[in-house]
Amino acid sequence: MTTIQTIVAIVVGGVIYFLPAIIGASKRNEMAIFWLNLLLGWSLIGWVVALVWAVSKDTPVPIAASQVIVPIPTPTPLDLAERTAQLKQLRDQGLLTQEEFMQQISRLA
Known part of the structure; x- marks a missing residue:
């Protein structure tokens, strides 16, 4: 065997x-597949397990509710005007006291 044939064979x-490591390079567990392939790939069973793991479908990662970011909409001047008008109407109807009305107005700002 020549040197070139030896290099090509290697x-x-x-x-x-x-x-298996090449196929699993885009997986979530790519490093685990690589290490399994590197350390146990010499045995046929280790190589086959790494290959099956590399071609299997990734399971989705559940997202905890604390990780979900919900943007809080900022009120527009029109929203503030509408809310202020509603609060004035409730105050005028006697459903809100002046103190409650002022508390609600201060929350809007």
């Missing part, structure tokens, strides 16, 4: 050996 063998 490269092709390396690609075949690390095929």
Whole structure:
């Protein structure tokens, strides 16, 4: 065997050996697949397990409710005017006292 044939054989063998790691490079568990392939790929079972893991579908990661960011809409001047008018109407009807009305107005600002 010539030197070029030896180099080609080593490269092709390396690609075949690390095929599970190459396929699993875009997975969520890419490092685990790589290490399994590197350390146990010499055994046929380890190589097959790494390959099956690399081609299997990723399961979605659940998102905790505390991680969800909900933007709080900022009130527009029209919203503030409408809300102020509603509060004045409630005060005029006697459903809000002057103190409650002022508290609600201060919350709007």
